[in-house]
Amino acid sequence: MATVIRLRRGGRANAPYYRVVVTDNRARARGAVTAELGYYHPCARPEPRAEIDAAQALEWLKQGAKPTPTARKVLSDHGVLQAFATGAAIAPKQDEGAETEPAAG
Numbered sequence: 001m002a003t004v005i006r007l008r009r010g011g012r013a014n015a016p017y018y019r020v021v022v023t024d025n026r027a028r029a030r031g032a033v034t035a036e037l038g039y040y041h042p043c044a045r046p047e048p049r050a051e052i053d054a055a056q057a058l059e060w061l062k063q064g065a066k067p068t069p070t071a072r073k074v075l076s077d078h079g080v081l082q083a084f085a086t087g088a089a090i091a092p093k094q095d096e097g098a099e100t101e102p103a104a105g
Helices: 054-062 069-077 080-086
Strands: 003-012 015-024 035-041 049-052
Touching: 003 054, 003 069, 015 069, 035 054, 049 069, 054 080, 069 080
Parallel strands: none
Antiparallel strands: 003 015, 015 035, 035 049
């Protein structure tokens, strides 16, 4: 199965938001989704807002998923494509409410 990372539109007229999703490239735009990587909200005020699960996106890129041009820009803005090009690992995002244990020492 050839996979693609694309944006899936939602929202009302003149107020779109997009989900960044992984899907089969032969599926229609509103078809089944393999994974959801995050969202992109270009009309948010005061500036556009996006949140991407970078670790999961990097894994899909390593498995051969091809981003569309617009999805490529969103991933590039979050440093995912740079990490993919250099082979660097991205640490999974920790929950803001979770406390980390102090190192013993």
